[in-house]
Amino acid sequence: MQVGNQIKKYRDQLHLSQEQLAEKIYVTRQTISNWETNKSYPDIHSLVLLSQIFNVSIDQLVKGDLEMMKYQIEKEEVNKFNKNAVIYGALLLIAVLSLVPLWTYLQAAGIFIWILIYGVAIYYAFQLEKQKKKYDIHTYKEILAFTEGKTLDEIQKNQEIGKRHYQTFLLVVGVGVASFFITYMIAYLLQI
Known part of the structure; x- marks a missing residue:
């Protein structure tokens, strides 16, 4: 899954820790860690919040995943x-x-x-x-x-x-x- 890599990349660009990002989107630090390590996938509400915080479209966050899902x-x-x-x-x-x-x-x-x-x-x-x-x-x-x-x-x-x-x-x-x-x-x- 690409979304985990995207979350980590944008979080690092904003110099946010996993805990700081978790507070902004109302989840736990462990949830952020699970997303970044592709153990779980963010729900639509979290994707919307992430796209707002990172100032990118949802499409940019999940584009690689959509291509992979289409291929699958x-x-x-x-x-x-x-x-x-x-x-x-x-x-x-x-x-x-x-x-x-x-x-x-x-x-x-x-x-x-x-x-x-x-x-x-x-x-x-x-x-x-x-x-x-x-x-x-x-x-x-x-x-x-x-x-x-x-x-x-x-x-x-x-x-x-x-x-x-x-x-x-x-x-x-x-x-x-x-x-x-x-x-x-x-x-x-x-x-x-």
Whole structure:
């Protein structure tokens, strides 16, 4: 946290001790010490008083922290996207590989288990699609940049937007072929 360093810097500039500053903003010396060592964070009332005493804006006091919080939120979103992608990929692979064995050994109960696995995979697919819409990422290059916590510059983004229609068409064709194959396998297994 940067606010602790900022408080210490401005306090030193005004030649105030921790105790003197504490008296001015109605807290204990230990509270000032905790802020400066980043053990705790000042509440909004204290931030207002600090900004008045130091004659700086609240933004100047917490700017580094706001950037760090923004970075942390973005990092959490990237991690969430990556986690959902791994879970979806694993479930989809399990669904594809388990269809025949489940049918062979468990028949109707096996198909029910397979439908559950496939249903959970579809749930994670929807979660990924919501995140893709939220962050306007659709093409492979956009998704790859997002998972690495990077962004594309404006020219690259426009190039990727131009590719979206073709990639959507290929995706639809791929899903259609996969659906046909799965339907054919289910029909074949039900006839055995």
